[in-house]
Amino acid sequence: MTDFGIQEALEKLGVKELNEGSSTGSQWFSNGDIIESYSPVDGKLIGKVKTTTNKDYETVMTAATSAFKTWRTMPAPQRGEIVRQFGEKLRELKEPLGKLVSYEMGKSYQEGLGEVQEMIDICDFAVGLSRQLHGLTMHSERPGHRMYEQYHPLGVVGIISAFNFPVAVWAWNTALAWICGDVCVWKPSEKTPLCGVACQNIIAEVLKENDLPEGISCLIQGDYKVGEMMTTDKRVPLVSATGSTRMGKIVAKTVGERLGKSLLELGGNNAIIVTPDADIKMTVIGAVFGAVGTAGQRCTSTRRLIIHDSIYDKVKNALVAAYGQLRIGNPLDENNHVGPLIDTDAVDMYKAALDKVIAEGGNIVVEGGVLSGEGYESGCYVKPAIAEAGNYYEIVQHETFAPVLYLLKYTGDVENAIELQNGVAQGLSSAIMTNNLREAERFLSHAGSDCGIANVNIGTSGAEIGGAFGGEKETGGGRESGSDAWKVYMRRQTNTINYTTDLPLAQGIKFDL
Ligand code: NAD
DSSP states (O other), X not given: OOOTTHHHHHHHXXXXXXXXXXXXXXXXXXXXXXXXXXXTTTOOEEEEEEOOOHHHHHHHHHHHHHHHHHHTTSOHHHHHHHHHHHHHHHHHTHHHHHHHHHHHHOOOHHHHHHHHHHHHHHHHHHHHHTTOOOOOEEOOSSTTEEXXXXXXXXXXXXXXXXXXXXXXXXXXXXXXXXXXXXXXXXEOOTTSHHHHHXXXXXXXXXXXXXXXOTTXXXXXXXXXXXXXXXXXXXXXXXXEEESOHHHHHHHHXXXXXXXXXXXXXOOOOEEEEEOTTOOHHHHHHHHHHHHHXXXXXXXXXXXXXEEETTTHHHHHHHHHHHHHTOOBSOTTSTTOSBOOOSSHHHHHHHHHHHHHHHHTTOEEEEOOOBOOSTTOTTSOOBOOEEEEOOTTSHHHHSOOOSSEEEEEEEOSSHHHHHHHHHOSSEESEEEEEOSOHHHHHHHHSTTSOOSSEEEESSOSSOOOTTSEEOOEETTOSOOEESTTGXXXXXXXXXXXXXXXXXXXXXXXXXXXX
8 A cells, every 4th residue: 555645744744753742842852651653544553652741741831831921922913923924834734734634533635634724724813813802992980980801811721632633623722822822732632642743843843933932832742641730730721622521521620620711622412404495415415424524523523313204215315325325445545435433442432332222222224334354454444324213312312423323303393303403412513404494593593403503504514713613511612713712712801090180989989088
């Protein structure tokens, strides 16, 4: 098999066979155990990374807290200029970085490039935003007084990210945090540590070229124990954590105990409602891409299809036909639609989910299974499966991070479908396929979808950076990326200025001395 230009990509990104895992910018060091990163694409060892010890972490935090004092005083548009240069470097390195994302995580090369494009887009967004960190002014009730509110930098922002978006989530957070005047410490997933090394190399070069101090962008590596160094650390006022709901509950509690802020982006259980007025062709494209894209490992992947009984068989048959066309294989080969799962643990979870849905009374419509033989040596390739199920099944209530799609039937009014769609613990992404304006508006109304994302005539999967991204309920309630998500990276202050020679008290209170 050709290596699809992986070695060349690693060289361009400065990723070595053995990498230090802790960095404050140009300086790299680490004294912890070694993580080996194997590609789910072909099972080969890509490289190794040393993890961060407590001592390494202290070195990182000393640099970060010191850099914050310089960085926060730099005018926001100048910080924006640094982010602009970072976006330019990403444009230059889009192909090698996209390739590494694909090879280390297993998503298609096109999706790898798409992830880097999201990084570039958020940089552009942040550059504009660096001149728009607006507060409000308000009229004081006291004569000769002026009131306004302003936003100040927060400090060290800790970023904990998941394996499935190994580079974009970091950029969503950092691009905003940096223009807001914060410095960042990032712990990537222990399943994609080399993506972390590559990204840190890219920003370190920009910071060095601009003569900026160490500590503005920091990297730490390891599993949850390294993540806990930040969640328990009072010097980290905001922890932005992306991953499973299980992780989010622990992080929220730990950060909450010290009254820090957490921004949580957790699991989804996303559904598309298909009404009698749906365009079936569009529905099938949206549902298939949503369910099998990234091998079902997006937080916004489509897990449930809620179909009206009058068109149920038509949609089911169209889906079965579409699944029959799917090509499963090396994600760097653009002819394939579906790549591997991240590792064999994920394969075991996929198999367990299929066993469970059968045990609970489900009916398999498209058979699953693990692929073996030439091209599938990593043991991580599985067949996308479809099962008819009940929304109340325990397995349907949970997020299975794999290409398993559940078909649910509804009868009567769209309200019944909305109730099923909302009848899970998670609240990330949702969609309705309909050409009926009343149904669409009911779905989007205050009595409609309870998710952070609600779409009409597009699927659940993916999002543009311009909108605030995140979900409700067990998805954690956080919002990052576009709109006014920047406000969470700043502290808010209300100011009152008296420009008279009197000191009138509020509410007309008299306090004569
Ligand atoms: P995970 O929860 O296993 O790990 C995520 C990160 O959290 C890793 O870096 C891990 O080391 C760290 N971590 C785990 N326990 C921790 C703890 N107690 N303290 C500190 N850090 C800890 O998730 P994963 O398997 O990497 O990713 C898949 C999950 O992420 C899915 O549930 C998916 O829906 C979710 N996800 C959500 C979004 C979103 O924006 N809502 C985006 C991407 C992924």
